[in-house]
Structure formats: structure tokens, C-alpha cells
Amino acid sequence: MAGTAGSFGDMNVLVADIQRAETLADIDMSLTALQRQLSFSYFTLYARQAAGKDSLRSALLLHNSPDALIDQYDAIGIQPQDAKLSSENRTLTPLQWTLDEIGRGLEPGDRKRLLDLLEGFGIRRGIFLTHTAIDGSSRVLSLCGDRPLLSVGEVEDLSFCVIQLLDRIGVLAKRADCGSPGLSALEIECLLMAARGQPFSEIAKNLSLSIRTVNYLAGSLCRKLDAESMEHAVAKALRLEYIV
Secondary structure, three states, X not given: OOOOOOOOOOHHHXXXXXXXXOOHHHHHHHHHHHHHHOOOOEEEEEOOOOOOOOOHHHHEEEEOOOHHHHHHHHHHOOOOHHHHHHOOOXXXXXXXXXXXXXXXXXXXXXXXXXXXXXXXXOOOXXXXXXXXXXXXXXXXXXXXXOOOOOOHHHHHHHHHHHHHHHHXXXXXXXXXXXXXXXXXXXXXXXXXXXXXXXXXXXXXXXOOOOHHHHHHHHHHHHHHOOOOOHHHHHHHHHHOOOOO
């Protein structure tokens, strides 16, 4: 997955690694590669959206943040900010933030302690993405550090990678029930819309994605189904009863 700092290098290689993941350890490796390629310091993947008095540690599925950061965060006694912010962001729409935008709803003393903590670990900017699967389950991925805000192209590439990564986690969680060749929930939704004759522009609008991301999805489907085109992929999926 070699690439220059702040870039994705070969998108197909990164996505292929994600799609081959067989365990959470593999997912962790993909997250680490993604974080390093974009020059962030840390990643945080939530097992679920935090609610009520949840601690940061109790809400985590995978992360590479120092234990001291997590312990000090929980000692402040506030809800995890990334998950709290994402509760109103049910789609994959990425939200980038800076320190000026964090903790505005907190008491002044709590906000100062939070900002001092983040800055003490070199965290001044970040991005989080929320992905809600067809079954209604949601996961949140956060990347943070001190790199400049992502460009439009980087955000689009990151969004596609995160779709693949979070859907792959869902596939692993439901492996016993999986009857298709590793198709993610979003890819199946894309196939269903294509089978109804919807063009990529309409699919992108319905899924709240960019045309570029839908093109990535189509390419992924063609590779998985060994198809020459999206039309061929739909035909094979119907014949094999992956969609009906």
C-alpha cells in the first residue's frame, strides 16, 4: 500500500486489501495503512454510537490512540465527541473539524480541559465518517492529527475506502449468513438500483454519494462478479440470485 504522504497511492490495492480482510486484525492493518497514507496520527473505530454516559473506551471497536489519551479523555467525564457529533450525521457525509469546532456545547471548564488534552497529543484537526448499513446498524470512523484538512479528491477517495471497510466489518460479523461472493450491503443496494435501470447519476443521488464513488462501486462489483460491465454484473447477480 505504499504511497506518498497525504495520498492514497494505488486505490485498487488499498480496496483489495480491505475486501480480503478475514479478521478484525486484518481490518486493523487496513485502518493503520489508511491512517498513515493520509498522514493522520490516530484512528478510532466505534463499535456503536455512544449514548448517555458511555465512556470513550466502552464505545471503541478498534483504535491506535495511546491509553493515556483515552484514560484522560474519560476522566473529563464527557460523551465521546466524534460519536456525539455523528449522531446527527446518519449518512457517510464526511465532516472535517478543527479544534475551534470541538466541544462548543460543553461547560467552559470541560471544554478547556478537552482542548488542552487534544492539543497535548498533537490533535488539532480531524475527520469522521458515519455509515449506516441497510439493516440500520451504524459505525463511526474518526481520523485525527495535525495534517491540513483533506482536499475534495482525498475526501472522496477516503469515503469510498470507508464504505468498503465498514461494510466488510458487517460481512465478517454475518459470515455465517453470507451467501454472496463478499458483496457489501452498499454494493447490493447499487446492484438493485442498476437492475431497476437507474443511471449512475440517480444511484449517486439516492445513496448520497458522488458519481466518482458510484464508479468505484461499479468497478468493485465487476471485479467480484468477474463481469465486463455493470450490465453484465447485474445479469450475473440476478442469475445467481444474489439479488431478486
